[in-house]
Amino acid sequence: MNYDAIIVGAGISGMYQLLKLRELGMTVRVFEAGTGVGGTWYWNRYPGARFDSESYSYGYSFSKELLDEWHWTEHFSPQPETLRYLNHVADKFDLRRDIQFKSKVTAAHYSEATRSWDVTLEDGSHHTARFLITAVGPLSAPTMPKIPGIESFGGESYHTARWPHEPVSFEGKRVAVIGTGATGVQTIQEVAKTAGTLTVFQRTPNWCAPLLNAKIDEAEMSRIRARYPEIFERCEATYACFLHTPDPRGTFEVSPEEREAFWEKLYAEPGFGIWQGNFRDILTDRKANALLSDFVARKIRQRVKNQAVAEKLIPKNHGFGTRRVPLETKYYEVYNQPNVSLVDIKETPIERITPTGIKTTNAEYEFDIIIYATGFDAITGSFDRIDIRGVDGLKLKDKWRQDGLQTFLGVQVAGFPNMFMLVGPHTALGNIPRSIEYNVEWVTGVLHYMKDRGLTRAECRPESAKDWTDHVLALADGLLSMEIDSWMTGINRNVEGKDVRSVARYTGSAPAYRARCEEVAAGGYRELALG
Secondary structure, three states, X not given: OOEEEEEEOOOHHHHHHHHHHHHOOOOEEEEOOOOOOOOHHHHOOOOOOEOOOOHHHHOOOOXXXXXXXXXXXXXXXXXXXXXXXXXXXXXXXXXXXXXXXXOOEEXXXXXXXXXXXXXXXXXXXXXXXXXXXXXXXXXXXXXXXXXXXXXXXXXXXXXXXXXXXXXXXXXXXXXXXXXXOHHHHHHHHHHOOOEOEEEEEEOOOOOOEEOOOOEOOHHHHHHHHHOHHHHHHHHHHOOOOOOOOOEOOOHHHOOHHHXXXXXXXXXXXXXXXXXXXXXXXXXXXXXXXXXXXXHHHHHHHHHOOOHHHHHHHOOOOOOOOOOOOOEEOOHHHHOOOOOEEXXXXXXXXXXXXXXXXXXXXXXXXXXXXXEEOOOEOOOOHHHHOOEEEOHHHOEHHHHHHHHOOOOEOOOEOOOOOOEEEOOOOOOEOOOHHHHHHHHHHHHHHHHHXXXXXXXXXXXXXXXXXXXXXXXXXXXXXXXXXXXOOOHHHXXXXXXXXXXXXXXXXXXXXXXXXXXXXXXXXXXXXXXEEEX
């Protein structure tokens, strides 16, 4: 065996898993496609990239020393600061000595004879390990749109998730942004500050809410440090590990005046409160959701001067919160600027990218820069891009295509022994680092249990995967979000086979997810076939 464990990816989950496996005395190698640590925050360097979880609820919680020495400078950290933080963590815990950069994993094949994984890198080299741990992230496989002529464009073009490390200037240039998801919103509001002209090509508008970011001075950071135990305790108790959690009241249990005042309060507060801290029924009761959507629509109409443009920015095909809600800083006001225009590509679709710009069904536009904010092949896409084969050479991609997406706790797949997924399909997402820390610690617990008993093989039983998957499907029943096409329901029309909705994420509460995981551990992992 080359290693006890191979970890794919050196983002937040891969870094923490490396640290925990070292504590078990295991030999570990991390393979990372990029040139540095950071995962999401390494790749996504686009203008305006930042947290939409409060910084102090997002960072690692496992080291008091780390918490005491790091100063978050903003309530919602910008990408450069987050990447500095993760590099600081890598330095502090000497993680780089076990990480191999510029090492893209292309294949991972399980051998029953040796109870090990053979991992192939892009350079053709092979590495073996008893355990394979994927730390590839739910949003890490970028997708380009299916538009003819993309390669013909003679100017600069960038996908937001593969942004260059060198600065890109928009000063005085004609810029196009295709896409208005969370990434597009952050990019648009930043590019609009300096671009000569900015043309936004929008297929589906999203409901956005104010971020209301602010700086953190030394005095406030000291107060935050004193509150860290309380902050992480709060995250552990809430539905999705955010500082916000649903209000116990129903939308119609209060008077219209109270309801309006509550929504005004949430809209004026920083962060995800209006999405994650709203009335308990806004994501299940159609009438409640319609009222909230009307409230946010009124806000958009107030903020955008041209009412025809405002109407284009108000979603008509989904209610507020049924897709991921981007948080924004004066995003709607961008459309009041004379240098910014909005093109509805449902009305006038893009026909092709030309050598000089973009051609729609009714106009040709010339650009110096085209930015593709077209998102990711979410949740399963990063797995699909690696040739992962389990027992008898079964491909993971084929198994999920034939049997439907099935996992046990989002951590293991039947037929793929000794493979553990961090933040895989069917795990609790929400405030991701909080979910990551728990996932890593649970996987570490399994490996510790096996090491103590001299066990070398762990595979979830098929019935365990079926029971968990049935539970995940049942939890999603009745959610308005499951009636909507989005990455959260497995839809990406730029990817073959991703045009039918699926339940790709766990929609129950994080405390309930952890309780089930704890039950499995306390029972000696009976749901896994250990040997």
